[in-house]
Amino acid sequence: MSGGRRKEEPPQPHLANGAPKSSAWSKALRSDAAWEDKDEFLDVIYWFRQIIAVVLGVIWGVVPLKGFVGIAVFCLINAGILYLYFSSFQQIDEEDYGGTWELTKEGFMTSFALFMVVWIIFYTAIHYD
Amino acid sequence: MSTMFADTLLIVFISVCTALLAEGITWVLVYRTDKYKRLKAEVEKQSKKLEKKKETITESAGRQQKKKIERQEEKLKNNNRDLSMVRMKSMFAIGFCFTALMGMFNSIFDGRVVAKLPFTPLSYIQGLSHRNLLGEDYTDCSFIFLYILCTMSIRQNIQKMLGLAPSRAATKQAGGFLGPPNPAGKFS
Numbered sequence A: 001m002s003g004g005r006r007k008e009e010p011p012q013p014h015l016a017n018g019a020p021k022s023s024a025w026s027k028a029l030r031s032d033a034a035w036e037d038k039d040e041f042l043d044v045i046y047w048f049r050q051i052i053a054v055v056l057g058v059i060w061g062v063v064p065l066k067g068f069v070g071i072a073v074f075c076l077i078n079a080g081i082l083y084l085y086f087s088s089f090q091q092i093d094e095e096d097y098g099g100t101w102e103l104t105k106e107g108f109m110t111s112f113a114l115f116m117v118v119w120i121i122f123y124t125a126i127h128y129d
Numbered sequence B: 001m002s003t004m005f006a007d008t009l010l011i012v013f014i015s016v017c018t019a020l021l022a023e024g025i026t027w028v029l030v031y032r033t034d035k036y037k038r039l040k041a042e043v044e045k046q047s048k049k050l051e052k053k054k055e056t057i058t059e060s061a062g063r064q065q066k067k068k069i070e071r072q073e074e075k076l077k078n079n080n081r082d083l084s085m086v087r088m089k090s091m092f093a094i095g096f097c098f099t100a101l102m103g104m105f106n107s108i109f110d111g112r113v114v115a116k117l118p119f120t121p122l123s124y125i126q127g128l129s130h131r132n133l134l135g136e137d138y139t140d141c142s143f144i145f146l147y148i149l150c151t152m153s154i155r156q157n158i159q160k161m162l163g164l165a166p167s168r169a170a171t172k173q174a175g176g177f178l179g180p181p182n183p184a185g186k187f188s
Helices: A022-028 A038-062 A067-089 A100-105 A108-128 B003-031 B034-056 B063-108 B123-129 B143-161 B168-174
Strands: none
Touching: A022 A038, A038 A067, A038 A108, A038 B143, A067 A100, A067 A108, A108 B003, A108 B143, B003 B034, B003 B063, B003 B143, B034 B063, B063 B143, B123 B143
16 A cells, blocks of 8 residues: 555546446556546545455355354454555545545445345255255 | 245345336336426536635625525525425325336235344334234344335435435535435335
C-alpha cells in the first residue's frame, strides 16, 4: 500500500450508480488513484462489497461457520476490508464522500443479503444434500 | 441432488426471474417513456447542481442565495414527486402481478423446507423463516424467507447492472418525499 504520486486522469464517461467501466476497475486496483467522479468510486466500493459477500458466503458455507458469530464476523470483515481499502490503499478523503459512515454504508445491506443467500445455499448443499 | 437443495436453487432462479420481470414491466410502462427520461435527466441535473451549491454555501451567505437554494429545492421536490407518480403506474402493475405470483408460489411451497439455515433466527424472525413449517427445528427455512433474502440481494444488483438505479444525488434529495424508490421491495 505505497503512497505513490496521485496521477491526474481525464474524466471517463461513467454510468451513474451502475456498473463501473473497465477503466474504473483498473483505477480501483491501483493505489492512491485519482477519483474525479465520486459516484464511480462509490460504485467500486459497492461492487467490492458484493464480491466480498459472495466469497465469504462460500467460505462460511463450506467450513461451515455457523450461528451469529458467522454473521458478526462477516460484518467485521466486510467493513474492515473496505475501510482499509479506501483509507489506506486509495487514501481518499472520507469527508469528500460524506464521512466514513457513508462509505461503510454503501451497498452494505445488499451485500449482507447476498452473503446470507450464498451462505445458506452452500451450507445446505454441502452439509444437508 | 436432494429435493431440498433443488428447491433452494429453484427459489433463487424464481427470484432472478421475478426481478427481471419487475424491471421488464417497469421498462415497458415507465423507463422507455419520454416523460420519464426527461424527468429523470432533469432531476439528476438539478440534484447535482443543488448538491454542489450546498457544498459551497457559507454561514455568511446572503438571504438571496439561501432563498435561491430553497426555490431550487422546491423545484426538485416537485420533479421528484412527478417522477414518483410516473413510477407508480408500474408499481401497481407489479404489485398486482406479484400478489398473484406469491399466492401461487406460497401454495406450491407450503409446508416445504427449502433450505437449512446455518444459524437459528431470532424469535421475531422465526415467524417468517419458519412460516407454515411443521416441527420445532428453527433452522428449517421456509420459501418466503429465502425468497425475500434473494430478492433483496438480486433485484438491487440487477438494477445496478442494467443502469436502472436512480443516481445517488437524486435519491438523497428525494429522501424527504415518498422516500427513495425502493428497488428491493420484499414482495416484488
